[in-house]
Ligand code: GDP
């Protein structure tokens with residue numbers, strides 16, 4: 001055993017064959033491990049060392065580059081070693097086994113980043129953006145993730161938190177020193193500061209919400225009676241044949257899910273099997289999955305047939321939809337009636353939708369109208385510059401902070417204690433985003449920043 005306790009190791013490159021494969025190791029003191037594996041060489045921090053990687057018997061497993069990052073100047077803040085070998089699965093496995101032999105243990109998912117967070121190399125929002133960058137499904141998403149990783153989002157949060165602390169100092173000073181009465185708050189323009197804070201929080205929340213849209217996209221379900229053209233529409237949007245299209249009602253046996261991107265926004269579309277009673281087991285499975293897709297959906301596209309309109313089957317399906325679902329009604333097959341594609345909104349339709357789009361899944365006429373309507377429904381404003389690739393966790397926290405600020409603003413001058421509590425909760429919500437523990441050393445801050453002993 002060479003490595004210090006709780007040294008972790010893992011292949012950092014994707015499994016399978018590749019030109020280069022990287023094993024990453026993080027621990028408290030890794031020089032002995034580096035020496036063991038390289039046959040006694042001592043790597044210099046941040047200089048590539050070309051070396052053989054040796055097994056326990058001194059046989060060469062592979063040769064490649066050994067990189068050594070001495071703590072704390074590393075990704076995790078601990079000693080980090082990277083072994084860059086040939087990217088074959090067997091070679092990678094042998095190198096990893098060698099590291100385990102030397103006392104490392106296999107890293108858990110995300111454990112390097114977790115250590116980076118615990119060692120204050122990254123805050124929580126930045127750590128999350130590491131995963132977002134890797135998972136980015138569009139260039140816009142990748143650019144936003146990098147901005148968050150570099151701390152753009154965290155800076156906005158820190159600025160909000162700093163302002164909140166200043167405000168709390170004022171308000172709590174009034175509590176602790178009752179002789180510093182309401183006049184004191186008014187002189188310091190506490191309510192003006194609170195209003196300014198509400199405004200800035202609103203801006204950050206709006207940016208974060210747009211970012212969350214871009215990161216998480218939207219879930220859309222196609223619903224409608226058999227044969228209205230759900231599968232055809234899915235295929236038309238996806239641009240290839242993934243669902244089975246036939247003239248026989250009930251052919252779509254399974255839900256079929258497809259991800260498309262509209263203007264860089266990921267849109268997951270699920271074709272439902274139809275919510276009909278059936279004895280057919282295959283179809284039953286499909287129907288169960290439809291229920292799940294419906295539960296996760298943000299929006300339903302309700303397809304009707306131009307000849308039949310909203311028939312009884314469709315009414316039954318609509319009755320089964322979760323009430324929160326946004327709805328767009330689609331009148332398909334306009335090529336049969338020779339109608340022009342159109343989008344009308346502000347309507348009160350029987351389906352519960354207020355937007356009606358006439359299109360043809362077969363010819364593609366009107367598909368662009370549908371894509372526009374989808375982006376509008378999700379609230380996308382078409383501009384990704386300056387946004388943060390926020391998560392629901394972040395927008396929820398900011399919404400909580402917003403509610404607390406609103407509540408604080410409602411407090412009268414005889415409810416200063418309550419106001420202080422709302423401000424405290426607002427700060428806790430914001431701090432949760434960057435993962436700081438809101439140790440209540442606020443009094444210390446008050447005394448260091450504020451001259452009360454006048
Ligand atoms: P689903 O049961 O709702 O999934 O309907 P399908 O997509 O399987 O379509 C049923 C039938 O309607 C197929 O024969 C399609 O080719 C036809 N269809 C779908 N959309 C259109 C359209 O826009 N125009 C015309 N003329 N036929 C369509």
Ligand code: ZN
Pocket residue numbers: 229230231232243244245251252271
């Ligand atoms: Zn179908």
